Amino acid sequence: MAGIFGFQFGNFNPVGGQPMAFKEQYRCYSMVFSTKDSEEIKHGGKIIMPPSALEKLARLNISYPMLFKLTNARQTHHTHCGVLEFVAEEGRIYVPHWMMNQLCIREGEIVVVQNVSLPLATFSKFQPQAVDFLDITNPKAVYPLPL
DSSP: OOOGGGGTTTTBBTTTOOOOOOOOEEEEEEEEGGSSSOOHHHSSEEOOOOHHHHHHHSSSSSSSSSEEEEEEEESEEEEEEEEEOSOTTEEEEEEHHHHHHTTOOOOEEEEEEEEEEEOOOOOOOOOOGGGGGGGGHHHHHHHSSSS
């Protein structure tokens, strides 16, 4: 980005010094369409993005780990995720099917992806969904497994 008098300002907006944000639109597909189709990926909280996204992110002053907000371009539904790899075809992202349901989108619809910084959680409360939970002999040993 060339600034005033042709000087390069890098990752910063010359008027305020604030880092520039990553905000792009992609066609969204579920993980079954990617070459990385495994059970862990299908149920996880990470997406696959194109290599051009990595190039843009590398030029920006973003915080790590890379976290993103995915927003349905037609509605106000959104969710947050991380990134697994940058190997998707250009113009596409691959997301777990549960994320597509959360966003209320179908295969090939447009999703807005923007980087975000989220605060660290300080508390979590878990509530059993069925009485079968009471049959577990050591519940504390089971807590971290699906997380």
